[in-house]
Amino acid sequence: MTIYFIDGQFTKKDSLNISIDDRGYYFGDGVYEVVKVYDGELFTAEEHIERLFQSASKIKLAIPYSEQQLIDIAKELVKANDVKTGHVYMQVTRGASPRVHQFPELAVTPVVTGYAIHSPRPIKNIEGGVSVKTVEDVRWLRCDIKSLNLLANVLAKQEAHEADCTEAIFIRDGVVTEGSSSNAFGVKDGVVITHPATNLILNGITRRVVLELCKELGISVEERGFTHDEMNEMDEFFITSTTSEITPVVNIDGKAVGSGTPGDVTKKLQEAFARQIPLSVARD
Numbered sequence: 714m715t716i717y718f719i720d721g722q723f724t725k726k727d728s729l730n731i732s733i734d735d736r737g738y739y740f741g742d743g744v745y746e747v748v749k750v751y752d753g754e755l756f757t758a759e760e761h762i763e764r765l766f767q768s769a770s771k772i773k774l775a776i777p778y779s780e781q782q783l784i785d786i787a788k789e790l791v792k793a794n795d796v797k798t799g800h801v802y803m804q805v806t807r808g809a810s811p812r813v814h815q816f817p818e819l820a821v822t823p824v825v826t827g828y829a830i831h832s833p834r835p836i837k838n839i840e841g842g843v844s845v846k847t848v849e850d851v852r853w854l855r856c857d858i859k860s861l862n863l864l865a866n867v868l869a870k871q872e873a874h875e876a877d878c879t880e881a882i883f884i885r886d887g888v889v890t891e892g893s894s895s896n897a898f899g900v901k902d903g904v905v906i907t908h909p910a911t912n913l914i915l916n917g918i919t920r921r922v923v924l925e926l927c928k929e930l931g932i933s934v935e936e937r938g939f940t941h942d943e944m945n946e947m948d949e950f951f952i953t954s955t956t957s958e959i960t961p962v963v964n965i966d967g968k969a970v971g972s973g974t975p976g977d978v979t980k981k982l983q984e985a986f987a988r989q990i991p992l993s994v995a996r997d
């Protein structure tokens with residue numbers, strides 16, 4: 714049975730006590746992170762926890778733990794749940810208080826919850842590529858915050874799902890921003906192009922790893938908004954996220970990307986990424 718973290722304690726689901734007045738429940742008033750686990754070890758945990766604190770600070774939420782304490786809690790969850798390949802989910806809400814929109818008058822303690830769960834790497838998608846559907850980006854203007862408010866992302870992903878696509882790619886004012894739960898990259902004439910890390914996207918941890926790998930491999934990068942039309946003319950396309958790693962996109966809105974198979978630059982980046990994770994897992 715899964716062991717969860719809540720209220721400073723590790724506990725089983727049966728004994729979880731979440732208040733109906735939790736502001737996460739009422740308003741999505743909180744932030745979260747997902748950290749990948751390979752071979753029982755957290756991957757880029759410091760970067761994720763640092764971003765959690767940045768997201769919290771941007772919504773004026775004080776996390777009642779230090780970064781190191783949260784990393785230790787994540788490690789404990791991995792151990793308690795005996796997770797080898799999987800992920801840790803952690804969220805922090807502003808706490809429980811009678812429902813008013815503004816922050817509670819009386820100080821309430823933010824609620825930190827988390828769990829670790831087994832989840833295999835999506836090898837089929839990583840190797841074969843996926844189809845995506847473009848949708849209008851109707852989200853707010855603070856997409857840099859990893860907020861629990863994900864309704865626009867949920868609706869976009871559902872739209873993609875109904876079209877037999879794995880991911881929805883957001884288009885704002887004709888420009889490709891990111892996926893509903895991933896960052897988006899095009900490759901044209903050997904150059905990797907991706908939206909800059911502004912308020913219009915989440916600066917993904919995997920995105921940052923990929924940009925580092927491009928540097929190491931001598932692949933040119935342009936961090937700029939590219940248009941929907943440019944997207945349709947890319948030689949290659951791929952998405953990145955903690956759980957989907959580097960996933961090639963082989964079809965956009967029913968039209969093949971390039972040859973319709975994962976491209977060479979994408980594959981080179983995947984190989985470099987696989988070298989960063991434990992060998993036994995990379996060969997899974």
Ligand SMILES: Cc1ncc(COP(=O)(O)O)c(C=O)c1O
Pocket residue numbers: 891892893894895896914915916917918919920953954955956
């Ligand atoms: C909207 C959005 N963009 C990008 C990402 C990718 O971020 P990361 O690589 O840190 O998982 C995510 C991950 O869930 C996301 O939800």
